Amino acid sequence: MNLLAVDDESINLMIIDESLSDKGFNIVKARDGEEALAILNRNEFLFFAIILDRLMPKMDGIELLRKIKHSEKWRDIPVIFQTAMSGVTDMTDGLDAGAFYYLTKPYSRALLVTIVQTAVEHYIKLLKAKEDLHKGMGALRHLVNGEFRIKSIKESHELAPILANACPDPERVLTGIMEILNNAIEHGNLGISYQEKTDLHNNDKLMEEIFHRLNLPEYKEKFVQVLFTKSHDKIEIIIKDQGKGFDWRKYLSLQAMTKNAFKTHGRGIFMARKLSFDDLTYEDEGSKAIITIMLTGNSSELLTDFQES
Template identity: 35%
Template sequence: MAEPVTALVVDDEEMTRAIVAGYLARIGYRTLEAATLAEAWRILNDPAVTIHVALLDRRLHDGDGLKLFERMKTVPELAEIPVIIQTVSDSSADIAAAIRAGVFYYLIKPYDGALLRSVVRAAEESSGRMRSLQGDLRSRADAMGLMREARFRFRTPHEAQNLAIALSSIAETAHSLTFGLSEIMMNAVEHGILGIGFEAKSVLKATGTLGKEIETRLASPEHRDKHATLHVERNDDRIVFTVTDTGNGFDSSRYLTVDAFQSTATHGRGIALARMVGFDHLTYVGNGNRVIGVVDLNRPAR
C-alpha cells in the first residue's frame, strides 16, 4: 500500500489545526499538528516521520513560521519539502518577503476547503516536478549561462513552468525569477492562449475545475494551434524576457499593484508579485498581450 501523504500543520490555534486537518482528510492526507515552532522542529527531525507538505502560520506564540521555513532550508533533508505560508495578513510586503525567502504558496485566512486542497495539491505536485528538473539542471547551469539570445514557443502550463525553472538558472536570484517567469508565462497560457478571464478563473478555482478546463481548451479546435513566445536577450548588465501571446490582452494596470480588491480574491496577485520580487522592471505594452521583464545583473542582492 502506498504511503499516505502527510501534511504538517503549524498553527497555535487548535480550532484552525482541526479545520485544516478535516479539509485535507477529504483528499486522503494524514495530518500532524504543532502549536509551536519548537514542536514543529521536533516533528520535522523525527526519523520515523516523513513530511510531504507543510503549512506554516506567520504569527505563532513563539515566533514567525517564515523563520521555521528558513531554518528548514539549511537542512538538506527538509529543504525540498513544499511549504505553504498562511496568515491573516494580506500585506503585499509580507507576501513578497515570503516569496523572496523561497515560498511559492501563500494563503490568506480565512479560506475555504476547496482552495486549501487545490493549493496543497499544487504545492506537492510542483515540488516534485521541480526536484526532478533541478537535479538535471544543476549539471547544465554553466552551459545555460553562455546563452545570449534565445526564442521559445510554449502553450501548456507544464511547458511554461519547465521553461521558467530552466531559464532561472542564468540569474543569481533564481528562485524569485522562477516565480516571476512562471507567473507571466502562465498568464499568457491561461488568459492569452485559452481566453480564461478573471471572473471565469475565479469560478473554476472555487469549484476545483481549473486544471480540467485548461486541458479541455488546449485540446479544442479553437485553441489547439495557438502558442505564446518567450524571447530572451542577455548582456553583461541585464537579462530581458519578452513574453507575447495572441490573445485580446487586458488592462494590466488593474493587476500591477496588490490593492484591496485583489486581496479578497483567490487569485490576481501574481503579476504584482512578479513585479515586486521576480524582476527589476516589468512592463506591459500594447493591449497587454506582450510583457517585458528585466533582471539587473549588477543589482545588489535584496
C-alpha cells in the same frame, strides 16, 4: 503527502486534520514555532505545504516564516498563512517574510481544501522543474540571444528551466518564469478569464479545460513567442502571447495583492516581480511581458569574456 500544521489552538489543528486527512494528506502537528522548527530539523518528513498560524507563543508565525524562507532546504515549501489580521500592513509583513497563500479566520473547510490543493500542485510542478534545472544545463549561462515558441503548459514547463539556467541565479527566477509563461498560455492565448479560472479551480477542472481549448481550431495554432537577450548589465526576457491582453496594473499593485491574497490565484505576477525578478512590466495592452534581471559584476565579466572569445 505530508503537511505541517502549526497552531497553538487545538480546535484549529483538529479542523485542519479532519478537513484534509480524507483528501490523502498526513497532518503533522505543532503547537508553536519552536516545535515546528524542531520537526523540520529532524528531517523525518517531506512536507508539501505548511499551514502556519500568525499569532503563537514562544515563536510567532512571522519569525518561523522568515526562518523557513531563509533555509535552502525549506524555502520552496509553500506556506499557507492563517491570520485574522487582514490589514494592508499585516499583509505586507507576511509578503515580506515569504507567505504566498493566505487563509483568514474563520474560514470554511472547502476553502482550506482548495487552497492546500492549489499550493501542493504548485509545489509539485516546481519540484519537477527544479529536477530539470539541474540536468546538465550549466552551459546555458553562455546564452546571449535566443528565440523560442511554445503552445502548451507542458512546453512552458520544459522551457522555464532552460531560461532560468541562462540566468545567474536559476532557482530565484524559475518560479517567476513559469508563472509568466503559464499566464501567457492560459489567459493570453486560451482566453481563460480570471473568473473562469476561479470557477475551474473550484471544480478541479482547470487542466481539463486547458487541454480542451488547446485542441480547438481557434486556439490550436496560437503560440507564445519568447525572446531572450543578455547585455553587459542585464538579462531581458520578452514573453509575447497572441491574446487580447489584460489590465495588468490591477495585478501588480499592493492593493490587488491584498485583495487576492485569500484566493487561489490572482497574485502570481505580483509575487514574480517581488521575488524572482528585478522588474516586470507589460506592453501591448498586457499581451507582452518584459522581465528584467540585473547582472552582477561577475556575470557581466563572463558575458564580456564570452563575446570576445
